[in-house]
Amino acid sequence: MSSHIRITPSILNADFSQLDSEIAKIASVSDYIHLDVMDDVFVPNFTFDFDAAAKIIKSSPIPIDSHLMVADVDQIAIDYAQAGSASVTIHAEATHDIRATLKGIRFHGARSALALKPGTEIDGYESYVDEVDMFLIMTVEPGFGGQKFMESMMDKVRRTRKLIGSRPIWLQVDGGISLETIEIAVEAGADTFVAGSAVFNAEDPAQMVIALRERALSSKL
Ligand code: DX5
Numbered sequence: 001m002s003s004h005i006r007i008t009p010s011i012l013n014a015d016f017s018q019l020d021s022e023i024a025k026i027a028s029v030s031d032y033i034h035l036d037v038m039d040d041v042f043v044p045n046f047t048f049d050f051d052a053a054a055k056i057i058k059s060s061p062i063p064i065d066s067h068l069m070v071a072d073v074d075q076i077a078i079d080y081a082q083a084g085s086a087s088v089t090i091h092a093e094a095t096h097d098i099r100a101t102l103k104g105i106r107f108h109g110a111r112s113a114l115a116l117k118p119g120t121e122i123d124g125y126e127s128y129v130d131e132v133d134m135f136l137i138m139t140v141e142p143g144f145g146g147q148k149f150m151e152s153m154m155d156k157v158r159r160t161r162k163l164i165g166s167r168p169i170w171l172q173v174d175g176g177i178s179l180e181t182i183e184i185a186v187e188a189g190a191d192t193f194v195a196g197s198a199v200f201n202a203e204d205p206a207q208m209v210i211a212l213r214e215r216a217l218s219s220k221l
């Protein structure tokens with residue numbers, strides 16, 4: 001198991017009309033900001049177009065983890081890397097040439113990440129292990145914040161952790177992460193945690209990020 005824990009709050013459930021101040025609330029205690037990009041095609045919801053996302057990436061005080069839930073993502077992923085994302089996540093289900101796109105993301109200076117929807121198995125994607133800096137195992141159907149954590153995904157998390165072996169690849173989970181569920185994901189082998197509604201519906205978002213990190217670290221002892 002990796003010795004680091006990263007908390008990457010999602011701003012999906014933050015107040016979009018004042019994103020700068022929402023990000024400022026959690027920036028000093030978070031590792032990355034997780035930016036959920038949805039196109040209303042790959043998922044039945046829309047968040048940002050590229051120009052709006054690029055502004056957020058540019059103005060954020062901490063690095064951005066762009067999670068692209070968009071169809072035909074190959075070229076879009078390169079655009080997000082060039083726009084300055086620290087990490088760019090593509091969905092295996094939305095990519096025509098996974099290997100070329102992962103390589104392209106790295107070539108443009110970002111970490112490359114491959115996401116799998118709940119219905120997509122890790123088998124068949126093992127051969128990309130040397131092209132990825134992070135795997136994202138979705139623990140809800142992508143599209144909306146505030147859904148219930150799918151504990152049934154933990155077997156996939158365990159198998160992905162095994163595949164990673166001693167490589168320095170991060171293993172992220174996204175969807176329904178809270179003080180009640182984070183330990184389950186840590187025990188299965190995740191080390192990088194998206195949390196949206198748990199953080200932004202909390203009275204004190206920064207305090208919640210700290211509490212999530214402490215809970216994750218303590219369950220590794
Ligand atoms: C869902 C998004 C998630 C979402 C997480 O499609 O990818 O990042 O914002 O929100 P919570 O933590 O509320 O499940």
Ligand code: ZN
Pocket residue numbers: 010034035036067174194
């Ligand atoms: Zn996400």
